[in-house]
Amino acid sequence: MTSGTWSDSIPGVGTFFVGIDVAPGRYRCDDGKGGWWVRFTGPGGGDPVGSWPLPAGPSEIEIAQTDFAFETHVSTYWRRIAPPRTPGDGSPAEPRPVADPALRAELDTLVARRRPLLWLAPLTVLGLGLVGGPLIGSLWLVCLGMLALLVALAGPSVSLDLRRARELERRRDRYLMPEDLDDDGRALLGRVQAAVDAVRDSDVNREGLLDAVDNAVTLPRQEWEIAQVLAKQAKLRADHAELAGAAALPEVEAALRPLRDKLDSSVEAVTRRVEALERYAERARAADEVLRAQRHLERIAEKAHEYDELLADTVRDDLAIPAIERLTEQGDELVRTLRERLSKAAEAAQELPPPS
Incomplete structure (x- = not known):
């Protein structure tokens, strides 16, 4: 399985654990032929x-929050x-698995150590063919050559996927599944996610305006630490009920x-x-509203010069200038409001406890 930082894109080839390697959602590739x-x-x-x-041209896929993994082979x-998507009946969606943010890099390192050994497999097959060709015949050599090509193209990817899956199983304490929580824990984890x-x-956030907080690091760490606490609470609640x-x-x-x-x-x-x-x-959503209004006003301002020319052609300049100034004041006010909203979002982020 191939892995990297959790982003809004998935490489074309590899196997990815949902909620650990990739986020659920709807994905599109430009050409899956x-x-x-x-x-x-x-x-x-x-x-x-x-x-x-897959047919030629764009393809789309919906990766659900309840999916365990996603495997892809596209160019x-x-x-x-x-x-x-949220459930059609209005019920809250099942929370996705949560992993220690350091787990992905750790698995990458373990798999990378094995990668050079995998490329010895096709060379070994070709070596056997060269040695046994004179004894068995040229047809056998051709068959081994095709086998070596198949191993070279598909073998490393499949072997690395299996290797990563085995290593993940050995680190079961480094990630949590929804079934590791009780109903109360799943409800809180759903709110967290x-x-x-x-925010993400x-x-x-996408445009880097929430630069006071490194959300790519802070948010996964907060999610993991909260999930760990919820799992412990679920276990203690079950023990308490039994006692x-x-x-x-x-x-x-x-x-x-x-x-x-x-408890x-x-x-x-x-x-x-x-x-x-x-x-x-909520503060990030509020800042988004102002940002969208500001962008809309910028589009209006791009057209404003046409109206300015119309005013200049029909009325005196002292009537046109106030209209232009009002538009400028509106833009300045939105910029100030956006800055205030971003500042409040940063203050809300500072309320989060520091990751342990």
Whole structure:
């Protein structure tokens, strides 16, 4: 499996874990001719769905939040054009898996060490052909040559994908699936991911206007740390329910009460952290509204000179000038408002606790 930083594009060849390597959503490639893709759906990716061969021209694919992995073999790359769809019944979407942000780079390093060895495989096949050709015949040499070509083209990619999948299984403590949480935890994680997506997909973030915060680093770390706490809370809630049901005695209830109070305090603390993320997302959305208004006003200003010429041709200059000045004042006011909104977004980001 190929991996990199979580961005809005997917390389044309490789296998990617959804929520760990790639974000869910709708993707488009400019030309998928002769290529193919597979979505590994269901628990653990046990229900694959694919398409082959892809037609010439653009192709689109919807990667759901509940998908386990996505495998692609196209000559171009995939670009995300829309966020994931929400359920039609209005219910909240299932949260996606969450991984330690350092996991992707760690897997890349392990796989890179194995890459040079993979290219020895086709050379070994060709070597056997050259040695055995005089003994077995030229047809055998041709067959081995074709096999070597197949191994050279497909072998490294498939082997690296399998290698990365095995290494990921060995690091099960470095990522969390939705089933690792209970209903309360999944609800909070869904709120976290909605806030993270809102900030990451905002226009002000895409254009680098939220430069006071490194969202590419901060947001994944916040999501991972919150998910870890939610998983621990889910386990302790289950343990608490089991202990409380074992014996409904006053002494047992008295012994469990301090533990329950500590658990409740933890829930309140992580909820405040989630709310801080949501405030940050709301400020980013508010800044987006002003940015769109500013861009719209700029488009109006581009046309303003035509109206200025019309006024100059029909009325005196002292009537035309105030109209021009009002347009300029509106633009200046929007710029000031945008700066205020960006400042408030930065303040909301500073409310987030520093990653541990």
